[in-house]
Amino acid sequence: MILIFGGAYQGKRDFAKEHFGIETVTECAAPGAELAGAEDSGAEDTCAEDSGLAEGHSGTETVLALPDFSGDAVCGLERFARACTEAGLEARDLMEEQKAGWQDKILIITDVSQGIVPMDKTTRAFREMNGRLMLYLASEADEVWRVFCGIGKRIR
Amino acid sequence: MNVLISGGAKNGKSYYAQQIARQMASGQPVTASGQPNADHGGPYPLPLYYIATMIPHDEEDHARIRRHIAERDGWGFETLEQGTDLMGLVRPDAEGKALADPKGVFLLDSVTALLSNEMFREDGSFDAGAAERVAADCTAFARATGNTVFVSDYIYGDADRYDTMTEDYRRALARVDRALAQVCDRVVEVSAGIIEEWK
Numbered sequence: 001m002i003l004i005f006g007g008a009y010q011g012k013r014d015f016a017k018e019h020f021g022i023e024t025v026t027e028c029a030a031p032g033a034e035l036a037g038a039e040d041s042g043a044e045d046t047c048a049e050d051s052g053l054a055e056g057h058s059g060t061e062t063v064l065a066l067p068d069f070s071g072d073a074v075c076g077l078e079r080f081a082r083a084c085t086e087a088g089l090e091a092r093d094l095m096e097e098q099k100a101g102w103q104d105k106i107l108i109i110t111d112v113s114q115g116i117v118p119m120d121k122t123t124r125a126f127r128e129m130n131g132r133l134m135l136y137l138a139s140e141a142d143e144v145w146r147v148f149c150g151i152g153k154r155i156r
Numbered sequence: 157m158n159v160l161i162s163g164g165a166k167n168g169k170s171y172y173a174q175q176i177a178r179q180m181a182s183g184q185p186v187t188a189s190g191q192p193n194a195d196h197g198g199p200y201p202l203p204l205y206y207i208a209t210m211i212p213h214d215e216e217d218h219a220r221i222r223r224h225i226a227e228r229d230g231w232g233f234e235t236l237e238q239g240t241d242l243m244g245l246v247r248p249d250a251e252g253k254a255l256a257d258p259k260g261v262f263l264l265d266s267v268t269a270l271l272s273n274e275m276f277r278e279d280g281s282f283d284a285g286a287a288e289r290v291a292a293d294c295t296a297f298a299r300a301t302g303n304t305v306f307v308s309d310y311i312y313g314d315a316d317r318y319d320t321m322t323e324d325y326r327r328a329l330a331r332v333d334r335a336l337a338q339v340c341d342r343v344v345e346v347s348a349g350i351i352e353e354w355k
Contacts, residue, residue, distance in 0.1 A: 148343075
């Protein structure tokens with residue numbers, strides 16, 4: 001597995017496509033519940049700017065969708081971490097159970113660890129959930145890449 | 157050489173940018189440390205410009221600007237106040253004269269403020285086209301001068317999602333950063349004063 005991480009809007013998906021020549025990228029569903037702060041934040045995609053994500057809403061019911069590993073790469077694992085946080089589940093553990101599905105894939109996740117501690121309790125928990133997930137995925141990865149201003153660098 | 161410098165707040169970006177701009181203006185090779193030879197306070201073989209992007213709104217802003225000018229004093233920078241329309245600095249007027257010599261060395265500190273000025277206009281309106289315009293302006297300026305140090309800010313690490321306007325701004329700055337990263341010869345990240353080379 002190759003892990004690609006970086007801040008919001010840094011061009012992680014574009015880098016993955018250019019550098020690794022991947023053709024199919026699946027998107028993690030946005031959490032079913034509304035996120036704090038912004039009305040559209042559930043469908044907002046910080047992993048890529050123009051992907052036209054489908055919304056992860058199903059009526060008023062919160063649905064936790066597992067990532068779809070059918071493509072060459074999975075993008076937006078931070079949305080999965082967010083959804084897990086809202087559902088009270090540990091993203092790291094769910095990913096470990098799915099290991100057979102992603103161990104030969106490229107995984108892309110937004111690093112949300114470097115800003116202000118969020119006011120909202122769930123967002124604080126999400127920030128930590130995402131960090132635990134990144135630690136686990138990095139420990140399992142054959143290669144770890146960070147993307148900065150559209151430039152990728154292998155850091156391990 | 158065009159250089160893009162980014163990183164977190166108060167990590168030494170501006171200091172490093174000033175160092176390498178002085179090296180460029182002095183005709184010295186630019187070193188990774190950016191440390192100029194001891195004897196440099198100008199004048200330099202090349203004009204050395206500091207592009208000040210802050211548009212002052214109150215006495216606090218004016219005081220900050222005075223402090224910054226004092227800090228640069230003795231380093232040989234000529235300050236150009238240009239809060240918007242970056243290309244206006246090198247655009248010739250009717251007599252063929254521009255505000256600055258495009259063969260000089262420029263330090264733009266910061267891309268962040270320039271975008272903010274272009275996006276959130278003085279009259280309170282929001283300009284959605286600012287991202288593309290500033291990206292085009294900055295890359296054109298890099299090509300026109302060939303010797304500009306751009307300072308931007310890394311504001312992409314938050315877990316919180318902000319209001320639409322703030323997210324639009326973050327996305328827009330990332331758009332400009334990525335465009336600049338493509339045209340610049342060198343891209344560096346400064347953290348705790350330490351230089352990480354990206355390109």
